[in-house]
Amino acid sequence: MLGAGPIAQAAHLDACAKGVGLELYALCDSAPDLLDAVSSRHRPTVTYTSYDEMLADDNVDAVVVAVADQFHVRLAIAALDAGKHVFVEKPMGVAVEECEQLVAAVAASGLTLQVGNMRRFDAGVEYARAFLAERAGGVVAMRAWYCDSAYRYAMTDALQPAIIRSDAASRPAGEPKADRVRYPLLGHASHLVDLARDLCGAIVAVRATFADRLGARCWFVAVEFADGAVGHLDLTLTVQMDWHEGFHVYGENGSVVARIFQPWYRMASEVECFAASDRSFHRPLCPDGDHYRRQLEGWAATIVDGAPQRGASVTDGLAAVRCIVAIARSASTGERVTLAEVTGGP
Ligand SMILES: NC(=O)c1ccc[n+]([C@@H]2O[C@H](COP(=O)([O-])OP(=O)(O)OC[C@H]3O[C@@H](n4cnc5c(N)ncnc54)[C@H](O)[C@@H]3O)[C@@H](O)[C@H]2O)c1
Numbered sequence: 289m290l291g292a293g294p295i296a297q298a299a300h301l302d303a304c305a306k307g308v309g310l311e312l313y314a315l316c317d318s319a320p321d322l323l324d325a326v327s328s329r330h331r332p333t334v335t336y337t338s339y340d341e342m343l344a345d346d347n348v349d350a351v352v353v354a355v356a357d358q359f360h361v362r363l364a365i366a367a368l369d370a371g372k373h374v375f376v377e378k379p380m381g382v383a384v385e386e387c388e389q390l391v392a393a394v395a396a397s398g399l400t401l402q403v404g405n406m407r408r409f410d411a412g413v414e415y416a417r418a419f420l421a422e423r424a425g426g427v428v429a430m431r432a433w434y435c436d437s438a439y440r441y442a443m444t445d446a447l448q449p450a451i452i453r454s455d456a457a458s459r460p461a462g463e464p465k466a467d468r469v470r471y472p473l474l475g476h477a478s479h480l481v482d483l484a485r486d487l488c489g490a491i492v493a494v495r496a497t498f499a500d501r502l503g504a505r506c507w508f509v510a511v512e513f514a515d516g517a518v519g520h521l522d523l524t525l526t527v528q529m530d531w532h533e534g535f536h537v538y539g540e541n542g543s544v545v546a547r548i549f550q551p552w553y554r555m556a557s558e559v560e561c562f563a564a565s566d567r568s569f570h571r572p573l574c575p576d577g578d579h580y581r582r583q584l585e586g587w588a589a590t591i592v593d594g595a596p597q598r599g600a601s602v603t604d605g606l607a608a609v610r611c612i613v614a615i616a617r618s619a620s621t622g623e624r625v626t627l628a629e630v631t632g633g634p
Pocket of ligand 1 (some may be wrong): 290291292293294295296304317318319322337338339354355356357359363377378379404405406456457458459475551
């Protein structure tokens with residue numbers, strides 16, 4: 289585990305303790321006080337303040353890169369170069385070119401890389417995906433929304449463990465979270481875009497409208513999928529209501545309606561699928577809602593058992609970043625932007 293910061297403490301370290309096929313062997317953080325405090329709770333076999341030293345440890349098979357977005361690509365490539373499989377948090381990177389470098393590095397290594405889009409392991413989303421593939425026929429249209437609640441921190445403070453912090457933590461220069469446009473696109477649109485792609489396939493072009501108004505930011509994005517389906521994505525921060533996330537998909541032979549919960553509740557999405565073939569609604573009960581643990585179990589199954597990769601791949605990670613950049617470009621020009629043409633970051 290690289291990084292003993294908030295996401296490691298709230299999700300990945302518990303996942304290692306509970307998950308099938310997972311064992312926390314090493315924990316690395318450049319902040320010694322944080323490393324000590326987090327290690328006393330999660331008890332790795334070894335600890336490192338130097339990432340290079342952890343990568344030189346032959347007992348490390350695979351690395352979770354749980355650090356700030358700006359560091360993802362460089363540190364993921366270092367792990368691949370050392371012969372380790374990689375799980376890297378979302379967004380995979382902050383610019384198209386560095387993500388392309390990571391695609392090349394994964395291809396050259398023959399190793400597994402999975403991006404931390406944990407919604408792909410939400411059992412409700414998995415049910416919807418299977419229903420769409422098996423029973424709904426072609427997709428006509430979809431819409432998805434990701435609206436962060438004004439009350440989000442009241443929720444997460446109640447649900448997450450007390451997070452230990454350190455002034456010595458390695459953080460990118462400046463304060464990326466203070467950027468009111470770039471940060472939400474990288475941090476939040478990365479989930480929304482990946483969900484749309486997971487359900488309905490490749491996105492080829494977008495046209496976005498942006499409103500920064502009355503204290504909230506809102507991106508409304510018209511989306512074109514490669515197969516001709518159309519979509520609408522809504523990213524809004526923040527809404528004066530409960531966490532508001534979900535999707536509708538209209539298929540040739542059925543439809544899906546889903547409500548997604550704030551992830552720290554660890555509840556699978558409520559999904560209702562209508563199949564024209566039996567004129568019935570299908571609504572699964574998905575008791576295991578720990579998508580964070582399930583995504584690491586899926587990654588381990590791919591590495592250890594050769595199971596097909598269910599999580600977002602390196603090419604999915606690149607495609608999501610391309611889409612985010614296209615949304616940013618379109619929002620500033622008002623023009624339709626194709627994903628193939630974009631360069632740089634949002
Ligand atoms: N999937 C989700 O729901 C979700 C939720 C929250 C955060 N995230 C993602 O998780 C990632 C990490 O978030 P965070 O809030 O934990 O970050 P953070 O920056 O607060 O913590 C990262 C830790 O990694 C350590 N670190 C960084 N570079 C290092 C290096 N080279 N060597 C050793 N230690 C190093 C830092 O000292 C720090 O303690 C981000 O990419 C974020 O977008 C995902």
